[in-house]
Amino acid sequence: MRVGISTGEPIIGLVGQRRQTHTAIGDTVNLASRIQEICTPGLVTIDSTTYQEVERYVNIRRKAVFSDRRSQDPKFIQEISDNFKKLQENPDDVAALKEVGSQFLKHDDVLQAHEYLSRALEIDPDDDELKLAYAEASMKVNQMDAVKVRARKIECICTKCWA
Numbered sequence: 001m002r003v004g005i006s007t008g009e010p011i012i013g014l015v016g017q018r019r020q021t022h023t024a025i026g027d028t029v030n031l032a033s034r035i036q037e038i039c040t041p042g043l044v045t046i047d048s049t050t051y052q053e054v055e056r057y058v059n060i061r062r063k064a065v066f067s068d069r070r071s072q073d074p075k076f077i078q079e080i081s082d083n084f085k086k087l088q089e090n091p092d093d094v095a096a097l098k099e100v101g102s103q104f105l106k107h108d109d110v111l112q113a114h115e116y117l118s119r120a121l122e123i124d125p126d127d128d129e130l131k132l133a134y135a136e137a138s139m140k141v142n143q144m145d146a147v148k149v150r151a152r153k154i155e156c157i158c159t160k161c162w163a
Contacts, residue, residue: 001035002036002039002040002041002043003044003045004035004036004039005035005046006032008026009022009026010028010029012024045138058091061163076103079099080100083100083103084100094123097118097123098129098133100116101115101120101134101137102117103135104116105140105150113137114140118134
């Protein structure tokens with residue numbers, strides 16, 4: 001069994017015209033599904049938002065996720081693994097955070113790049129090179145968010161809407 005957990009607000013409601021069924025849809029649900037697919041059997045894998053909520057209660061190990069293209073690049077795997085080892089020894093190593101963020105940015109994984117560069121910038125807000133890399137990642141994240149999604153309206157039955 002594998003479990004993927006993502007924290008956020010899903011859309012929950014009745015879907016269908018003839019035979020209505022309860023369903024959950026949205027970015028949070030899709031992310032949880034994708035996380036579950038990459039999860040190691042017998043373990044639980046969570047997103048960064050969930051991590052921030054539970055880190056003080058649970059012992060957690062960071063997991064690197066690579067696309068098929070990157071998982072076949074031995075140089076990338078070695079570089080990223082070396083930097084993850086540095087981060088395990090010192091989570092506030094700005095150079096390692098910056099390098100990991102830059103590597104992810106170079107391989108078009110802007111969400112992970114943004115996360116690592118953001119952490120590095122919190123520690124060293126005066127590094128101009130870091131500011132540029134963070135700005136590039138932020139612009140790419142904003143471009144991803146600008147993609148419009150069309151969907152049919154469904155009736156919401158969640159308790160949040162009832163209040």
